[in-house]
Amino acid sequence: MAAPLSSLDAWILIAIMTVVSFLPRAVFLLFAPDLALPEPVKRALRYVPAAVFPALIMPAVLITDGRIDFSADNARLAAAAVAALVAVRRGNTFIVVLAGMVTLHAMKTLHGA
Amino acid sequence: MNGEGRAGTLRQGAQAALPIVLGYLSIGFAAGVVQRASGLSVAEVMLMSLLLYAGSAQFVVAGLIAAASHAQLPVLAIVATVFLVNLRHVLLSAALAPHFTSVSAGRNALLGLQLTDETFVVAWTALVRGALPQRGRAAWMAGLNLSAYFSWAAANLAGALASGLVADARASGFDFALPAMFAALLVLQFTAPQSTSPEAAGQQAAQRARMRGMLVVALIAAALAVGIALLIPGQWNILLATLVAATLALVLDKAWTSARTS
Incomplete structure (x- = not known):
């Protein structure tokens, strides 16, 4: 240290x-x-949020140890899917985050990881 | 606006930060542990937390300092990396700016100082859903920013103090809170209530077209971010994916618009 x-x-x-x-x-x-700002730049900026969310989510969820993990063992993928589903049903972000974290921990416990 | 109104707006902003606080408390704790373990003192961790205030950058810096444990500290490399990692904020700042034109430059500078992926995402979602008041917008944003900021600092401090007790904070899965929140907010973007202005009916077709455009952009950005992360080492993927996808959107937007009107 x-x-x-x-x-x-x-x-x-x-x-x-x-x-x-x-x-x-x-x-x-x-x-x-x-x-x-030029009009085209302004228009492009309106698409920034739609682009930046998935760019933040997908690498964090899909990539494990430098490779894509699409298997059912990928707890993060499953947890993100649950979070997205809960988000569609209810608008409350807090509940969505909670549901995602609970799923992740449940999966990890089940897999003994 | 009277004082009570502004305090109320500030409180609303602070409440909107609740999911961020949940995420920051857990991932901030992990960041504190990792930074302390890299050889930084508790005071230095707190300086990083309060001044740098950037989760991914702090993780990266800790990694670089730890890797250089016996060699000369690569100052230039660290600074360049931090710049790169935070460069995506240019896009976020630019996207928010048109909605904050009524706020003074001094206040905007302060609000910008605490802009993060997460506060941007929550603020943008509030904007899209019409939940952000035109008046007192700066107060709302300040409330959002301050709760996020202090929860991050508190979590960093706790992590730095507990470092040594925790084996591997990141492996515990707490850092998943943020991707989960992004997923939620992404969905909310697409399920945002449509505007109810009198012209709304006529605009519905255009709205649907815009939604479709956003979906295409989202898919392109997701694929690019994953692909670039696998191909190019470093932290280029988010910035590049966002930049390319938004630019492509512009081209598609033009094509779709001309296809509709012709």
């Missing part, structure tokens, strides 16, 4: 990382109101 970095190094590193993670987050919220 020996730290490879001195305290000062770590703090400088954290400071730089802070700037680098702040800029992408704020740049448009800060400047876009005054910035007339």
Whole structure:
């Protein structure tokens, strides 16, 4: 557990990382109101949410140890399917998350993993 | 808006963050454990948590620091990776910006500081469902952001303090809370109540076409994100998949529109 970095190094590193993670987050919220984006860009941006959700979900659910796992043993896949089903039936996100986590733990317990 | 109204809106935003809080408490705990185990002190973990405030980036940084345990710390590589991992926020920030034009630049900067995948997703869903008030939008967003932020910090602290007691926090499956939430919100996007304006009836065909477009985009993005993750090492997949899918959507959108009107 020996730290490879001195305290000062770590703090400088954290400071730089802070700037680098702040800029992408704020740049448009800060400047876009005054910035007339071209119409095609605006239209494309409306599709960003539809694209970003599956891009976040599918790798997390499908990929195990660097390969696609489509088997019934993939507890995450099953849990995501249950979460999606519950989401269609009820709008409450909290219940959906809970259902997904319960499914995942049940599957893991069943498989003894 | 009077003070009570704003406090009420702030509270509504904080309540909307409930699923995020559930996810952050569990995955944030795992992040705290992993960061502490990489050799960072509790204070440094908390600095990362409060300043960097980016789940995947914090996991990646911990991994890079741990991997460099005896070598020179690859500062440039770490900074570049963090930048890359967080670059997708440009798209999220850009997507939200048109809905926050009435908010001052200073406030938008503060709101942007705490923008995450999860807060974006919840805020966007509220926008689509018309649950986000036009007035007090900044207060609502601040409530959402602050509950997410503090639950993340608290979970990081608990994880950092408990590190050593927990063998493998990630293997426990707690980190699944976030994919489950994304799945829920994705479904909500498609089941969002349609607008009830007088022209709504005439717009229904267009709405359906847009839904179909969104579905195609979602499928393309999913395939791309998985494919790129398998082919290209690093954290490129989410940014690239989103960028390509949204651009393709634009092309398809144009084709569909001209097909309808011609």
